[in-house]
Amino acid sequence: MNPKQQKIYTDVNNYFNNILRLKNSDEFQKYLEFLKRVPFQAPFNNTLVFVQNPSLNYYATEAQWKEFGRTIKPNARPEVILMIFGPVEFVFGLEDTEGREITSDSILNWWKESDGKFDENVFHNTVSSCAKIGLSVKIPEPSKYFNQASSIQTKGLAGIETSEIYLNPSYKGNPTYESYGVLLHEIAHELLGHCGERKYKDKKGNTKLLIHNRSNLTKDIAEIEAELTAWIVFGKFGIEKQSEVYLANYVMGKMSAEMFDMVLITKVSGMIFSMSKKDWKPRIPTQREKLRDNLRKNIKILKNHLAKVRANNYE
Template structure:
């Protein structure tokens, strides 16, 4: 899998047109029609068959829609979690029962979309999941030009209570803290958190000994900001959340530089996938995080 990702970066280094800002944005927009695939796999599908929409395995097409691959149709290759590869088929390469717009919305759109405006409850539910990734969340009354920041936690005793059972309190190590401007609206706070998670999952703060985070803490500020902003934009675009800040950022970068900096596209895609995993999953504790069980004393108050 590492070799595949390396080849992705080599490919985009060789295909010069993708170094242009406009072409780069168009390439990322092509991930939107494939919300059920992780961003990295969505890119693999678009590279093999540009313009693909609604992609599932043969078994999924059969079970969910009563459709089957057309004779002679070529499957598309994607990476499988904890395994080598899987084969999927694009809608146009299948036949069988008619698929209505309502079925498309139910299976491909609604489970992966958010409202244009994130309310306070949605923001709270999302930020509560961060603790299970080893990330604390706080708000501070910053000035109007400061959206937020992510800080590496240096205290070795930093932990957060994530679960209480009848026999134990379960604490998880906290490696970083996202601090967001308290004066922002919930949607703006949500987008700010996505950007800071881009830094975290791109490895800009270090790896913290976890396999899903690469070691990439020696990059320039320019590269780090471009990667984090791009990962954030991918997630917003696929969720249907308007993010004018990234549009302005890329427009300004285009005017000043014309081409994207030497970023790692596969790292950006992987980071976006990790962010989406936090958004969509049920908040299980990240594998690799240290979980501490503290048996409570009688009448002990649990904070």
């Protein structure tokens, strides 16, 4: 991670640290509501934009606003998001654009990832993706499950040494919203490092670090991180898991001086959402691929800049 990225991550976590320190549940609720309004962007970028401008309702790139027949106002102040393996990109809020009138509903419907209906393939694809990073998802017989679970009420377990996730035997059969939510919660525990360091082997047999050990967190912090992660992923599908008011109050009520890692939560949320795709691969790009992608993005930025210069010269 380069120094600029590190500063961004630190600033984001400091922002939420202040919210928690002041027990500002209203501000945290406002953040959760913002995440629901912009499911078309990566969770981390949503968080980054909110930290820059909490009063923003929606945001998009200049090209995306053109899809709505709107252009960027002169002297509009952009917000910054991070591109994957590339430079930053500028985005603008609805109030920074002008043109064809649009409603809030049309924005949400245009960019929604799904229609809010649960697709069983999402569950099965996620289970298959878990296997690619060395995690095994099982729904065992009751006798085996309850030897490990402390209570019949326990809906799922994430193994600390076994790299296994167990779901309650009652979830046998067709996947449901509830079983998928439990699966998300347990995967989050694994990918957030609550069960210890996680590694996986790539196609060449090389060992890759997935997450460092964070098993020293208190149970309350670990549960909040996992629940927030599951909530964000559900929101990406347009599914209502819990109200923002309930979740914000729950987080504020459980928090102590210890801080959860909001940056990691949003990154893991994005990863788990991607794991629902059929052909997902846990792949770390090579240096050559990073340089190639950087070059392409910089060329695109340069072309856009030159086009604006030419347009201004003709006016």
